[in-house]
Amino acid sequence: MRLDLLAGLEEARAALRPVVLATRLPSGEQFLLPYTDAPDGLAAAAGSVLQADRSQTVEIDGAQWFLQAYNPPLRLVVVGAVHIAQALVPMAAGLGYGVTVADPRRAFASDERFPGVTVSTEWPDEAMDALRPDSRTAVVTLTHDPKLDDPALDRALRSQAFYIGALGSRKTHAARLGRLRELGHDDDSMARIRGPVGLDIGAVTAPEIALSILAQIVAVRRKAALVG
Amino acid sequence: MSETEDVLGTAAAWSKAGEQVAIATVTETWGSSPRPAGSQMAVTASGRMAGSVSGGCIEGAVADAAKRTMETGTPQLLEFGVTNERAWEVGLACGGKLKVFVERLG
Structure with a gap:
């Protein structure tokens, strides 16, 4: 060469x-x-x-x-600097993802909890506007708080993100879809959101949930048969 | 971690430091080869190695070929697999088959 x-x-x-x-x-x-x-x-x-x-x-x-x-590195945007995020971030980095954690709650999004990680403390919609998710970006919301998750999901649905996942039970997810519908998203569009997030591997602990999310992200990216 | 290892970056740094470098790249695979096409390994004349082109089965043979390419400047397209006689020397235990392109840097 x-x-x-x-x-x-x-x-x-x-x-x-x-x-x-x-x-x-x-x-x-x-x-x-x-x-x-x-x-x-x-x-x-x-x-x-x-x-x-x-x-x-x-x-x-x-x-x-x-x-x-x-291709440029794959990216993962994690909304919610929560316990699961602490498990998810290093695992995603190991898979080659450039990770950004977004959470305006500074007590959560501290350097101590996320050493060496790019953290945005802007409001999630502003953070997403700055990050501009593309077709090589996965977005996962983990806060359980509609005030934080919804604006991030709204922006994710308006982007080309190849994966969108939202933590929460089926009931929570149904309510979430109702709110997103009011923001102008239709069923076809909202079908992009994986919720409850992650592959059903019976995950219980935070690292197990992180693994199930990453397994689903890989499966979607590689078009594995199990995710359709 | 090898998927995220920056083999070319390492090769560039070695080259800048005055080392003679060859790059080996998997260009095609058949069957159950351990690494996909595009997997790379860099080798220096002094014997440094970074990256990998298999699960460790053929790296030694590729490094030998790389030394020849560094000496002559002529690239080589190597083939490894169960149908190849070399497989007996440097076998792919997985039964896969692959081609590796070896080129000199610079």
């Missing part, structure tokens, strides 16, 4: 720009996409691997190309 290509790649990653490194096999000829004049067909194929987030070898006009997808 040429050093200038590596530098370009590092620069794109630092700027959170999705790029694809295309390598012709076995000669090793390389292009960084979409920022160079690449052979026809390569750009479209590169778009597909970024979309699927799956690096692969493809054949274009009889030539073999390995397309390596470099």
Whole structure:
């Protein structure tokens, strides 16, 4: 790999720009996409691997190309600096997610409870507006408090977030959907919210609930059959 | 944690520090290969290694190939798997098959 290509790649990653490194096999000829004049067909194929987030070898006009997808890191926005969040944050970091915890209650959102974690103490809707969830972002609300959860869910539903989960029982969730309906969200839209949150693995403790949430996030992202 | 390991970043840092570096990338897999396409390993002429391209089954053989690529500058496309004779030397216990592209950095 040429050093200038590596530098370009590092620069794109630092700027959170999705790029694809295309390598012709076995000669090793390389292009960084979409920022160079690449052979026809390569750009479209590169778009597909970024979309699927799956690096692969493809054949274009009889030539073999390995397309390596470099997407920006996945993100997780956790609304509610609660006990479950304390278990969820380090586990999500281990899975490669860039995590932000949002909670305006400073007693909860303290450095002592979340050492080294990006914490926003703005009101959740303002925090969400600043974070701008995209198609590589998961949003989980954990506060149980409609004043905090609802504005975050409202913003999440208006975003491209690939996963939206809300902690709370079926009864709580039904009431929540009623309130979100009043904010203008229809049933199709609200079906994006996973509530009660997490896969049903019989989770009891905070780390177990965190595991069930992360398992569901992975399952949704990987389009596992169990989540439909 | 290997999915989040920044192998290219490490390779770049080694290169800046004056090391000769080769990068190995899984380009294709069949069957139950342990790591997906795109998994990477960086190797230096001095013997440092970062990342992985399998569950540890073929890293040694890839590192040997990387030394040749660092010497000659010629990239290599290696194939490992049960149908390959090399499998007897550096077997994939899982029975999978994969291709690894090895290139010199710089």
